[in-house]
Amino acid sequence: MSAPTHPSPQGSKRSGEQAAVEQRTLLVCCGSGCLATNAAAVADALAEQLALSGFDALVKTGIKRTGCNGFCENGPIVKVMPDDISYYKVKPKDADAIVASLQGEPVQRLLYRADDGKRVLRHLENPFYAPQQRIALRHIGTIDPESLEDYRARDGYQALEKALSLSADALISEVEASGLRGRGGAGFPTGRKWRTAVGFETACSYVVCNGDEGDPGAFMDRSLLEGDPHGILEGLAIAAVAIGAERGFLYIRDEYRLAQQNITKAIAQTEAAGLLGDDIMGSGRKLHLEVVRGGGAFVCGESTALMASIEGRLGEPRAKYVRSVQRGLWDQSTVLNNVETLANIPWIILHGGAAFAATGTEGSSGAKVFSLVGKIKRSGLVEVPMGSTLRHLIFDIGGGIKGSRPFKAVQTGGPSGGCIPENLLDLSVDFDTLTANGAMMGSGGMIVMDDHDCMVEVARYYTNFLAEESCGKCTPCREGLRHMLRILTDITEGRGQAGDLELLEQMGTTMRENSLCALGKSAPNPVLSTLRFFRDEYQAHIHDKTCPAGVCPALTAFSIDAAVCTSCGACVKACPAGIISGSKGAPYRIAASGCIACGSCREVCRFDAVRAERKLHT
């Protein structure tokens, strides 16, 4: 066997000492995304190949199944440590090549190909990862989420130990100094929430972790719960120590089965190890944590609805004139924090609030995890300092728009967020700036759209989501959404009327001002923000009966430009209606009838030969 020629992270070549045994670990990403692309089989294949290779003599190897690396579209991801080499889109049949590479050259074909076409060897050289600053995600993709030892080997539970040695006041002061604001969407200062809770003397108090992540396209919390369960438990335990709670709940969306499994397992491990349970780390304090399966409603992510759901009642919010820090679960003082907020807590306690506040902007400190998805070249989970610009996120980290089409808008803040147009791309991403521009940061979902997205249809889509997911308790939200959806559907189907936009705005104002909870108050955002920035597109639908983006089927007809068509036949395969005909050498054409205007042909055409035109009604 020849000595491995891998560059070691320190840059020093292997010395001549024969006895030196190098430890190598293959980190196989086993987050939900990679598992869906067969990561478990990849891990098994690697284990099998390692066993066959008999490398342990010189290179001590092991396999670790980690949480999500965030770059799911390129999964399964395999990292070789400590060489820090990342392989993407690994298949089980690649296992022998990877194992062989441990004593030879890296497998070039599995490395990431950067924008300039060059292969990227190291994980952190990847343009997707290089600009990131990971605080909440610090352990994810590195540790084995099912191993308490692995977490403890990386400072795990040291923050809790430190917290136990501090007075409640000093502990809360540290969190206040960090300037940490709730990552679930509202951005309420975490330290202030804890401080207020301590001020209310109720019979007992509770801590709750809100893991009911429901925004379409967002998976920050899932990744954290799956990939770093002990990090979340430690954050929750510190919150409990700060406010003197002895019981806590983790309300986890029921679809997140792996997250529930990992958290449940982590709770059992900590109780067995004496870290939580009847006597936290020998301090004499108690903390019992429980996982609660989410009720399957988007609105249960709202704190008071979530608490009602934990209590076994209907998941509907209540008016929050009396806050849940005063009257929460079973009418007792309750601190509820989002998963990502809690993930930041151990780091803050270990490194100090000032260190955290040094990152980000003045009003929004630290870093924030975003799930960057949509028509973008590199999609996934990214953590960047607060105050980064949208342009940096979308064009530097995300690599710009797929197929190099023009950017049109980015939808931020989940279904009740807003759409931000191109001229505002240099906005700083923080709580206050986005809200001031009619969008919101929300929990960190970001959906990028190009010129083939119709903003009226986008507004209709989100309004439809909210109409289904509103709890239906209060009049303005429920009835406003009902009528907004009907009008938007009319507009996208060519039945829009003069005066519709003013009516939408009038209803939107009533919903914003008069709804019961934050969901209702922000429910008109998709409509109001698109009306603000893309009003001409609405007007084209209403007055000209045309969809400028060529999306709304009732207003759009597709044709193939014979002068541009190369007869490649891609559209024929994509057409679900089977109405495109032609032959090699002659331009293809779409039949006069039978077209459902789905736009599939246009999406697959690499030569821009498919034209969307106004549909002529007879």
Added chain:
Amino acid sequence: MSLNISIDGKTCTCESGEFLLEVARRNGFYIPTLCAHESLSEQGCCRVCIVEIVSGERSQIVVSCVYPVERAIEVLTNSEKVKALRGMTLALLQKLAPASSLIAGMCKAYGAPELPRLEARADDDTCILCGLCVKACAQLGTGAIAAVNRGIEKKIATPYDQPSATCIGCASCAQVCPTGSIVVKQDAQERSIWGRTFTLLACDRCGVILDTTEAVAYAATLRDAPPEHLCPDCRKQQVAQAFVGVYGK
């Protein structure tokens, strides 16, 4: 702790934590409500009882039925903002319950916009989904009805829209409904409600109708005593006669 607040310019005294609606009503201010009921716990969902609270530079719209007064505030019950929001909210309710004369009257009284562009739900509908019936059933009855579905599909129903096995036919739900939307049919022997027909029980002494057999039996289980088939008047008479028998000689 006592507080002084200003409602439409009048100084009103109240206890800290009291709901604003109560304070206003006690001081002679009429604020319209639909989902508030003095015997059932707070809801705050119809959003008709809104008022504007001005505190320094800031102004805020709150629903008075669940807003606890905790500091000296200035309340406007009929500001332009309140009128506009209340009118729009009522207009939306009228599209939901086009057959309700109460809502139609309120729309007229509070100047709700007409909004012909918006489609009304079924023409004969009167339910405004205020949820009072569900609360009454949970507190006085057996929890036989509930809000079903979410969002714009929400409705009040028995499980799977089938006649409920747990319903006792007490009609508490119909009693609290502000728009008279729950259909109760009753003659000398029977009462029909929520798709079920119940036999009525008469007082053993005077024959006046007590309630359904199921409701009387349910009341007995709460008292942990055998069912008593007497109306309140006859029960008083019976007790009085027993007293006379012991002490009256």
